[in-house]
Amino acid sequence: MIVREYRGLIVDIKEEILETENKEVPTKRKASKMSRSRKLRMAIIILEILVILFEGAVLYVVKKLDRVQKVAISVDELQENISAEVKANAESGQMKGYTNIALFGVDTRTGDLENNTRSDTILIASINNSTKEVKLVSVYRDTYLNLGNDSYNKANSAYAQGGPTQAINMLNMNLDLNITDFITVGFEGLVDVIDALGGIDLELTDAEVKHLNDYQKIMARQQGKEYIAVTQSGYQHLNGLQATAYCRIRYTSGDDFKRTERQRIVLEKVFEAASKASLSELNAIIDAVTDEIYTSLSTSEILGYVSNITSYSIVDTTGIPNSDMRTGATLGRKGSCVVPVTLEANVIWLHEYLFGEENYSPSSKVLEYSEKIQADSGYTLDEDGNVVSGYYKNTNNTTTTTSTQTTTPSTTQEETTDPYAGLMSMIDPHTGGVVWYDPYTGAVIDPATGQPTGAMADPATGNVVYPGESSSQGTQSTTPDATTTDPNAATAAPADPNAAAQTPTDPNAVPADPNAAPAADPNATPSQTPVTP
Numbered sequence: 001m002i003v004r005e006y007r008g009l010i011v012d013i014k015e016e017i018l019e020t021e022n023k024e025v026p027t028k029r030k031a032s033k034m035s036r037s038r039k040l041r042m043a044i045i046i047l048e049i050l051v052i053l054f055e056g057a058v059l060y061v062v063k064k065l066d067r068v069q070k071v072a073i074s075v076d077e078l079q080e081n082i083s084a085e086v087k088a089n090a091e092s093g094q095m096k097g098y099t100n101i102a103l104f105g106v107d108t109r110t111g112d113l114e115n116n117t118r119s120d121t122i123l124i125a126s127i128n129n130s131t132k133e134v135k136l137v138s139v140y141r142d143t144y145l146n147l148g149n150d151s152y153n154k155a156n157s158a159y160a161q162g163g164p165t166q167a168i169n170m171l172n173m174n175l176d177l178n179i180t181d182f183i184t185v186g187f188e189g190l191v192d193v194i195d196a197l198g199g200i201d202l203e204l205t206d207a208e209v210k211h212l213n214d215y216q217k218i219m220a221r222q223q224g225k226e227y228i229a230v231t232q233s234g235y236q237h238l239n240g241l242q243a244t245a246y247c248r249i250r251y252t253s254g255d256d257f258k259r260t261e262r263q264r265i266v267l268e269k270v271f272e273a274a275s276k277a278s279l280s281e282l283n284a285i286i287d288a289v290t291d292e293i294y295t296s297l298s299t300s301e302i303l304g305y306v307s308n309i310t311s312y313s314i315v316d317t318t319g320i321p322n323s324d325m326r327t328g329a330t331l332g333r334k335g336s337c338v339v340p341v342t343l344e345a346n347v348i349w350l351h352e353y354l355f356g357e358e359n360y361s362p363s364s365k366v367l368e369y370s371e372k373i374q375a376d377s378g379y380t381l382d383e384d385g386n387v388v389s390g391y392y393k394n395t396n397n398t399t400t401t402t403s404t405q406t407t408t409p410s411t412t413q414e415e416t417t418d419p420y421a422g423l424m425s426m427i428d429p430h431t432g433g434v435v436w437y438d439p440y441t442g443a444v445i446d447p448a449t450g451q452p453t454g455a456m457a458d459p460a461t462g463n464v465v466y467p468g469e470s471s472s473q474g475t476q477s478t479t480p481d482a483t484t485t486d487p488n489a490a491t492a493a494p495a496d497p498n499a500a501a502q503t504p505t506d507p508n509a510v511p512a513d514p515n516a517a518p519a520a521d522p523n524a525t526p527s528q529t530p531v532t533p
Helices: 002-022 027-065 075-080 084-092 157-175 187-196 206-223 240-248 255-275 279-289 299-307 343-355 364-377
Strands: 098-106 119-128 133-139 144-146 152-154 181-186 200-204 234-238 293-295 313-320 326-330 336-340 424-427 434-437 443-446 451-458 463-465
Touching: 075 157, 098 157, 119 157, 119 255, 133 255, 133 343, 144 157, 144 336, 144 364, 152 364, 157 181, 157 343, 157 364, 181 187, 187 206, 187 240, 187 255, 187 279, 200 206, 200 240, 200 255, 206 240, 234 240, 240 255, 255 313, 313 343, 326 451, 336 343, 336 364, 343 364, 434 451
Parallel strands: 098 181, 133 313
Antiparallel strands: 098 119, 119 133, 144 152, 181 293, 200 234, 326 336, 424 434, 434 443, 443 451, 451 463
């Protein structure tokens, strides 16, 4: 576009020169006209040189962007999973004029951005094409949804099972959206982008400083980068490693919900810095991310967004399920999940939030998925919009009345009632006892009820955090073990699920045989084998 404008200007100037030379002018003005003509010719030469340089710069940038890992996902396959109601809405309804793009952040350190890794971050960027206003919506990774293949599990499982195509299908099917493009970034990509921008400013709490440093110690070893400790809370200027570690924190008040909020804060800061970046900084960003992102966007589409970045603005961010329409529940071997209560109500809310669509009517498919999630979890909304609970799906639990007698059939449970299914365990360094926690949220779970206790377990550092207690009583800091590569990794899992609090074991002990029979002694030391969620 800019090249065309330059060339148009040159044509206009040339026409003006010709027009000037062909005019009959008085002799006394001839010298000044010739002088003006020479100046215009010189201007044309300079502009032509600038155009050549500009075209060369564009080709240079395009060549760089061509190195970005691209995938031609099947739009036809995606379209098959977009409901007829949504297609009509996008063509002539409230969704018309919006572009929705899926953003995935994956917990990978090997460059495998395509699949075989859970999406640590799931975001929807909704762009109003007229106003250039952008809204960001986090989809909580533990949200219990249809994974795009009529199986139900945590939302982040979709990317691991079928890469971005299945993850996009999952978003479109559950939320009545029409996404056909995505961008995936690994941890190292975010680190390098922030470093290329010269860092960002974030406000930190004391608790965040501690966990941020714990995470970046691990990441520094994994990525071969320098570890620079953050020494105090308040507003701090963070480098890429520090800011990315901040994004990963989930062991403070608010757990995973607060973690996704941190991710959106960092994205806003990155966007703000990029929109003010110099050409050299933008060039550094392109250099940083070309090998570390995976996308369906073409080079021209990427260039279009980058060249117009100052036109866009992030106006609001949030997460789904909405805070008033969600709850937590341990759903058998699927572990501790975030339950949308109900999915139907959340989709109605989402469409009003993104597209200003009041009284949205969800598609028949969303209604079907909503009923399934409600049946599996037992949670729904009452007439006042409050979350009301059941637990497992109970069948045949209605009372049948006949003319002669009343019978109450026995209640059966479709889900396993193993209270430890999907959980992992570790030793509380403060009490020496075993605590059970959800490996995805870090929340300590009471197996007797399946509900969070309020404590948070962090196997990366060996800490168990009890909100409300002093740090000397509720936590115990340890330096991450050099062999630890994943802060979500589990430690010990007791052989006897009814065992009492036990003496801590050596965290470096040789793992026990996962097929060994349970220990007869109820006070036996737990094995090192994690229970697979």
